[in-house]
Amino acid sequence: MEPFIYWFREGDGPHSDPVATNNPKRRVKMETRGRFRLLRDPSDNDCSLSIRDARMSDTGVYYFRVERDDVKYSYRDKKLNLQVTAPPWKPYILFPEPLEAGRPTKLTCTLSLASGEGHPLLFSWVGEAVDIMNPDTLHSSELTLTPRPQDHGTNLTCGVTLQGSQVTLETTVRLNVSYAPRLVTMRISQESLTDQLPFLLGACKEHQDCCLIGLNLNGTSLPILEGQFLRLVCVADSNPPAMLSWLWEGKALSPSHRSAPGVLEIPRVGVGDGGEVTCQAQHPLGSQQVSFSLSVQKSPPPCSCETEEQQGSWPLVLTLIRGALMGAGFLLTYGLTWTYYTRCGGH
Numbered sequence: 001m002e003p004f005i006y007w008f009r010e011g012d013g014p015h016s017d018p019v020a021t022n023n024p025k026r027r028v029k030m031e032t033r034g035r036f037r038l039l040r041d042p043s044d045n046d047c048s049l050s051i052r053d054a055r056m057s058d059t060g061v062y063y064f065r066v067e068r069d070d071v072k073y074s075y076r077d078k079k080l081n082l083q084v085t086a087p088p089w090k091p092y093i094l095f096p097e098p099l100e101a102g103r104p105t106k107l108t109c110t111l112s113l114a115s116g117e118g119h120p121l122l123f124s125w126v127g128e129a130v131d132i133m134n135p136d137t138l139h140s141s142e143l144t145l146t147p148r149p150q151d152h153g154t155n156l157t158c159g160v161t162l163q164g165s166q167v168t169l170e171t172t173v174r175l176n177v178s179y180a181p182r183l184v185t186m187r188i189s190q191e192s193l194t195d196q197l198p199f200l201l202g203a204c205k206e207h208q209d210c211c212l213i214g215l216n217l218n219g220t221s222l223p224i225l226e227g228q229f230l231r232l233v234c235v236a237d238s239n240p241p242a243m244l245s246w247l248w249e250g251k252a253l254s255p256s257h258r259s260a261p262g263v264l265e266i267p268r269v270g271v272g273d274g275g276e277v278t279c280q281a282q283h284p285l286g287s288q289q290v291s292f293s294l295s296v297q298k299s300p301p302p303c304s305c306e307t308e309e310q311q312g313s314w315p316l317v318l319t320l321i322r323g324a325l326m327g328a329g330f331l332l333t334y335g336l337t338w339t340y341y342t343r344c345g346g347h
Contacts, residue, residue: 003068005042007049007080010061014074019062020049031057042066049080055167059084091160091171099147100285101179107143109158111169120163127156129175152177152239180286181236186279188222188232221293230266230273236281236288247278271296 006018006026017029020036028036035053040046047064062080066073095107109123125138129151137143145156157172224230236242244262246253253264266273278291 003042003066005038005047006065006067007036007038007062008065008074010063010079014065014072018065023067031055051082054084056084056086058082086167087169089169091158091169093156093158093171093173098176098178099145099151101147101149101151101177104144104146107145107156109141109143109160109171111160122161122163124159124161125156126159127175128154129156147175147177149177149179149182149237149239151175152179176239178239178285180283181238181242181281181288183237184279184281184288184290185235186232186290187235188230221295223295223297224269224274226269226271226296226298228269230264230269230294232264232277232279234262234264234279234281234290236262236283238281238283238285240283242281242283242287245280245282247280249275250278269294269296271298 002022004023004026005021006014006023007020008014008016008018009029012018017027019029019032020038021028022038022042035051037050037052039048039050047066049062049064051058059082062082063074063076063078064080065075089112091109091111093107093109095105099105109125111121121141123139123141125143129145129147130138130143133145152175154175155172156175157170159168159170161168232246234244234246236244246264262279264277264279274294274296276291276293278289280289281287
């Protein structure tokens with residue numbers, strides 16, 4: 001009688017479903033059915049196990065068991081330690097760099113034929129840049145992507161699954177998206193502002209810089225107090241960074257006025273510093289600028305008002321002097337009257 005051979009996973013007993021067997025009356029595990037089989041005829045004393053389309057989940061320890069008539073024995077001292085690792089190959093994403101915002105670009109995910117030979121390949125794309133795309137378009141080796149400015153610096157992953165093996169190979173790239181300045185902002189130091197400016201902006205808070213959104217500033221007049229320190233910071237959101245420059249009344253400012261790119265400083269604002277100020281953000285894909293008028297206001301004259309203590313002391317002094325004079329007048333009148341009657345009585 002031909003012996004029955006069983007292969008089990010460690011931890012499973014002889015009455016559990018084996019991963020492979022030549023006993024037609026025994027059911028094998030679902031996850032190994034069709035992939036695990038005996039390689040040769042057990043009657044030739046060959047109990048080799050063949051595994052096709054190995055999966056990561058196949059990793060583990062196995063042992064085999066022999067049953068023939070009344071002889072039943074498990075070879076637990078001769079175990080098979082199976083370690084399944086991912087293939088060393090990785091897909092490769094081909095695309096022109098840098099990407100340009102708003103321009104459709106084709107990306108291709110490839111895998112070497114040697115690594116994928118004999119297996120149908122299933123592709124998938126994952127990333128913030130493709131979240132808004134039709135999912136049906138994300139299962140091809142080619143992807144047409146129209147990048148957005150916010151996609152710059154995000155990750156895009158291509159996954160390739162070897163069908164039948166449940167092994168997925170992945171590669172990830174970081175997107176470099178070029179885009180023109182889409183927003184120019186300015187900040188002005190709080191100490192440079194007059195009392196009227198918060199009413200103009202409606203967003204200034206104490207001890208904070210005021211953020212002026214450039215697209216709304218054209219033609220705006222900003223009142224600045226004479227003699228104050230003025231610091232303007234211009235920021236442009238673009239990639240690569242835009243070249244920033246300052247103009248006063250249409251003329252480029254000298255480098256002495258600029259402490260850093262995009263920063264304009266005037267230690268003491270004078271009346272002659274008033275006029276139209278422009279920040280230009282120049283970029284190969286497009287440029288933007290923001291202009292507004294600086295209105296320099298004279299500082300108020302120093303106050304020479306008297307203190308309450310000083311104001312309150314003078315009426316008291318005047319009252320005392322007035323009282324003293326009145327008292328002296330009364331005494332003088334009384335003395336003269338007494339002298340007159342005394343003399344008259346003497347006659």
